[in-house]
Amino acid sequence: MEPISGAYNPKDTEARVYKQWEESGYFNPDKLAGLAGTKPDSDTQKKYVVYMPLPNITGTLHIGHVLDNTAPDILIRHYRMKGFRTLWLPGTDHAGIATQYVVEKQLKKENTSRFELGREKFTQRVWEWKKEYGGIIYEQLKKLGISCDWSRTRFTMDEAYSKDVLGAFVRYYKKGLLYRGYRTVSWCPRCETSLSDLELEYKEETTTLYYITYGPFTLATTRPETKFGDTGLAVNPRDKRYEKYVGKEIEIESLSTEGALDAPSKKKNKISVVADEAVDVEFGTGVVKVTPAHDLTDFEIGSRHNLPLVQVIDERGRMNELAGKYAGMKTSDARAKIVEDLKATGLLQKEELYVHNVSVCYRCAHAIEPIPSKQWFLKMEPLAKTALDAVKSGSVKINPENFEKPYTAWLENIRDWTVSRQIWWGHRLPVYFCKNKQEEVSKSEVLISKQAQNSNNKIQNADNFVVSIEKPKECPFCKNCEMEQSPDVLDTWFSSALWPFAGLSEKDRKNYYPGDLVANARDILNLWDTRMIFSGIEFMGAVPFKNILVHGTVLTKDGKRMSKSLGTGIDPLKYINEYGADATRFGVIWQASGQDIRWDESAVAAGRKFLNKIWNAGRFVSQKIGDFPVSAAREPEARTEADKKIMDSLMRAKTSSARGIESFEFSKVLHELYDFFWHDFCDSYIESAKLQTESNSTAKFTVSVLSFVFLESLKLLHPFVPFVTEEIYQRLSITDKKEFLMVENIQENS
């Protein structure tokens, strides 16, 4: 082995060392059996299992991944050295909408579209894209030095994984938890798909609030173009002003959809007035027009009061035939025209500027258009309850604790989950329709009341479809058609919710489920963690992990959220190339106290300096060892005051480090180890050792203390800066070495 000399070169070292680790097989827990002095018995050897937060196949390494992965890697490396069989399970997410969007953009450049290609060719195209680019993220993650078991890598659309996804769907259906309903859902007119609540983002916008005459009332609305879909008016039950109208049908004059576009006219019609708590007395005039088809709150009001649902906007965000002469116009154009016509007919009283939040698609940022459509919903109440109990009982701990509040708040006020999406890339629903039996949207389906949703009764009336993993051989309805599979696919989160077990083979589930930890930023706490918990309980009968580690978010130096489009992102690859992965890991953990991080590059530079320090200490130690070869295993005798002091500090560092890592205080531990190594060991003990080795009487003992403390320091530092410590370890000429520092054992202090 080469001696430790010259300057440390992270680039060459990291690539070479990572390859050695991978080839050793020690990332695989099965190969760790019996290592580190434990018995090769899968029942008695302790395990530590971490599930990687699935990166999207469209993703490239960003700073969030560094945090997501470095923290668990510290734990994995720590427990591995403690003799645990550690499994760090990697995988990627097919990321339905995101991936479809990327490939569609590519097609656009080629002047074609998914519609031209057709479904089969399009999905084939996505698979090709995945083959080419879907693995990039793995290569980037490897550069971080994370010790995942790559032999177990899974993709959410792998055959085995898909089978579990469809199986879950069928099982939920059979249990009566999945139902099909015609309801108003959040819809992205650009992606032409439904979205769940958690896939929405909000953007502040200044719009106009229009005050319109409605019979005896004046009401305020920002969306006059939806007025043709109004099927009621609502007031608050405690609002004395309007008491006398509640429950009545009143006659109003409103804009007519008939006649010529350039000749606005009015017509008379009747509309009923209902009282509902959802109406805010203070807002506008306290009277609301209820448009169940184009507003989520209105849909609920409508359901409570049996108001009909009239759809006037279509899937592409245009007015439909019920809008009469306005049909075909985009909603924004229709709004302008309708406002003009309201003015012309004297129905518009006044306009006010109004600032509010509009929901936009999380993927393409297009404004959301609520529209009614047939979707599949997962009944959340019973599932949410299990997830809630899991945290309340302590079987899953959220770290830090204050994230329990948003977790429970979300679960306690949960709506049923829209799990179907109208895109092509994803798990196609295991639902088969009879081709001959047309379904009609019946009124009873339209008005699924809140009570019905929450009851335990099965809601779906499967009179023209079959839910089954395999395509039925014969249609049970008409007996002679080739059944047609539903064109919808599942929400991506439906499949990633199954990750802790669907990512494991049958055999592995026995050995490695449930696991110990997931680590992620707070933004996917409800999107993902919650759903993994209830899915694990539902399908495996046990919570999937004991701890959720919520780490801070990395912000720009001025405290802004990072954004790709603004170019304010922080590229970890830049740091890995410039300073090395160890320095990058150091820089991130150094700053990651738990609060959000305003990114400071100087911490990475500090990391590089620290690595250099370790390297040079290694040079010194190895020079001294040259004179007196020593054993790695034996604890030396401390003879001088300096010896005793450093041995003492080491013991304290060991205790504190183990305790800190196991309670997720990585930053604190790193600061302590830094302090111990730099100041106690280098500044103080090495200086003493220089003097002590000058005399023949103390030289030999000093070298044994020196090398022992150094070696122990490498072990302590290894989880944080694995490459440099491994490299030095391998070059150190001491006896009783293990094959890798990675599988050295940390002895507990006696």
Add this chain to the structure above:
RNA sequence: GCGCGCUUAGCUCAGUGGUAGAGCGACUGUUUUACACACAGUAGGCCGGGGGUUCAAUCCCCUCAGCGCGCACCA
């Protein structure tokens, strides 16, 4: 509107009921050989404002302000 978090040295942040620490930066020495990506040292802070509890508060309580985030509203 409700909730959570933050406000400490020029910058990024730790921290403790007894008048404050780190990294980076600045300044002054030192090329003392493991390391100048270093060593030895120095300067720099009414610990956001106000009030309270206490013998004592940066740390506990109340309140105000600013910033960030989540939820709700978004007719």
